[in-house]
Amino acid sequence: MGTLEPGTPAPPFTLPDQDGKPVSLADFAGRWVVLYFYPKDDTPGCTKEACSFRDSHGALQAKGAVVLGVSGDSAASHRKFADKYGLPFRLLADTDHEVARAYGAWGTKRMYGKEYEGLIRSTVVIDPEGKVAKVWPKVKPEGHGGEVLAWLEAHTE
Template identity: 65%
Template sequence: MPFPSVGSKAPDFKLADQTGKTVSLAQFAGKNVVLYFYPKDDTPGCTVEACNFRDEHSALEKAGAVVLGVSPDTTKSHEKFANKFNLPFPLLADIEHKVADAYGAWGEKVNYGRTYMGIIRSTVLIDGEGKVKHVWPKVKVNGHVNEVLSMLTGGTAEAPAAAKKAPAKKAAAKKAPAAKKAAPRSR
């Protein structure tokens, strides 16, 4: 299925979280929901993304949002992952990938020349009325939480300027030592 379009009603769901408790979209009526889909617990990119959501969790809550992570892992796997990294939000077990499919986050992937079906790292922002406010169809982990925060606080889906400039400064810093080596010595 394609990703839901902005303004459309978000597909409802009921899934178990890492504690075994059933979580549904309907229970968050009146709140923004950041529904992020990730491939697998405790893998490098997924861990960075989860920890970024953890580190900005209070800012996301202050902006009126609830964060829900979704992957095809089991509740037991989610429990270990959440405990290991002190994740303060529910991780939902979408073992049969029905919710991921309904949100367009289940699809064909290619890795090292191998084609397979899996979770497409993506995020859907759902408003308090249960409508899709924004979709990030192919998430790049670095800077993504800043994009979500910016959208929640009335900005755009783009990362704030400070977040965009950070990589450029890093690149410039890496070039500086090379420039020093190339400079001739004076006597």
């Protein structure tokens, strides 16, 4: 990560959500957007993180923020994941990883001593003017929704 600096314009995107409906960054002009990138639907860390955003969702909404989860999974996979855990926010299918690349959330990862290309668990908060406000380049899934909420509470009225 390192491509995105706070104060720079957030890269525009349009991706399908879990119902196949297109979602664009431009749809949320004038609102805070919490864009969180996660590796895979229904895996232990990603489930913890999604449930943490679910549990903070009402408070995030009260701050005027929209939560969008992004991974390389298909819309159908997202639908199952959202239904299984009652996720109240939209999950976007970035199947070619173009948006992840634009946001610095795609790169070299290491597992069991092997290097491979993959999605890096990270979060970007975009301000109502469409600029990058805060970047978490490496996220611990546990309690991350609360961490983002605390940051927003400190930076909004």
